[in-house]
Amino acid sequence: MTTNTRNHTLDNHDRKILRALQGNARLSNADLAESVGLSATACWNRTRQLEAEGYIRGYAALLDQKKMGLADTVLLEVTLDSHEEDTLARFGEELAALPEVLEAYLVSGEYDYLVKVAVDGTAGYERFLREKLYRISGIRHSRSMFALRCMKSVPSVQV
Template sequence: MSISKKEGKLFDMQDRAILRALLQDSRKSFQDIGQEVGLSTTSCWNRIKRMEESGAIQGYTVKVDLAQLGYQDTVIVQVNLESHSDATLYEFGRVLETIPEIVEAYLVSGDYDYYIRIAVKDTRDYERLLREKLYKIPGIRHSKSTFVLRTLKKSDTPFG
């Protein structure tokens, strides 16, 4: 049964079950994943290989608790730029990539041009980041910062 199609590749319920297993623990063996989803080890390996080759699986990583590493606060920053030229958008995005505390950045529609998620140690660390990095980016017309009080849900996929 076909669930979705991307560039001619079909991903069925078993593929999605494999992805859920990998999202839960990407260090599981092919044998363990196969048992969990009702497939042989070889069939499971073939499906994972196909999903890697198609780009559906883009890599393997670890989940990190930022608070354990000293980053206690998350700030959502909404930004408006003075210009929307290709050069301005490109340069703004390029500079954002150089700031390690920025963990996500989105070009969005609506009242603001960008939503940026930033990990900081505390309010003083955020103030430092604003002065030393964010406000030095040319072309920012306006920004609005909101501290996250509690994370209610966090997932990289709609089926994870």
Template sequence: MTSRPLDRLDSRILAILSEDGRISNANLAQAVGLSPSPCWQRVRRLEEEGVISGYRAIVDRAKLGSSEIVMIEVILDRHDDEVLENFGRAMQEMPEVLEVMLTTGEYDYLIKVAVSGTRAYEEFLRSKLYRVPGIRHSRSSFVLRSLKERQYDPSLQAG
């Protein structure tokens, strides 16, 4: 977390970079109303402070054969260190698993999985997920359509 609050320019830089991480510094500077050098310094500071933790390519999963997204809620048998570590390690080793979130409420984890269809999902369940020790129960929902995916929204900034 940053030691200082973000100002309007920092928020605008983050919003633009979250939409286009490959924008040139010159174009970014023009978009936020700065000259290139101060803009570059702000981006570097945001990186050094850990506000910007990296840059990624957004991959079209359908073109790679994994067009279906399934959200899986999981309840574990126990919550001791061994079960939690084994579960976390197993999730890291499964390429179909895109995200794993520890949650509050009835379920312990929410897992986002990419597969090529229902048969591939059944195979994932049988050969991978259900073989993970410590899982007591799971519930799955296929995503029909994603209405919004963002990494940053400046209106959520505290301050």
């Protein structure tokens, strides 16, 4: 999908569409239009415009991590040996290819990366470290924290 660089300013109807789709991306256009107070045609056109301009990047199913056999979330801080652009890019690409990695951020501060990982307990995390993460060259140091409970989780920016 190509993103139009000339984005319009979001109005109240656009925000209502975005909020409704965040709650249920499988709404039919008729139901979406009714919930935001627009005609079906106007709602369809606005939704397509929001997609074309990149406000809506895509649609996805939210899976239950525990039911998928990955009951534990680990937050991992990683420091690399080098901060050269190609090293950061290579590490980022290899990290993104690991299916256990849910999110990964290049960050400022003491560590270079903050990584959110889904694993099956401490044994699953040990396997992830030994068989995957530590096989990526260039890691100087890492620090892990098991999440005890998720207090808030949203799939994207709140409108």
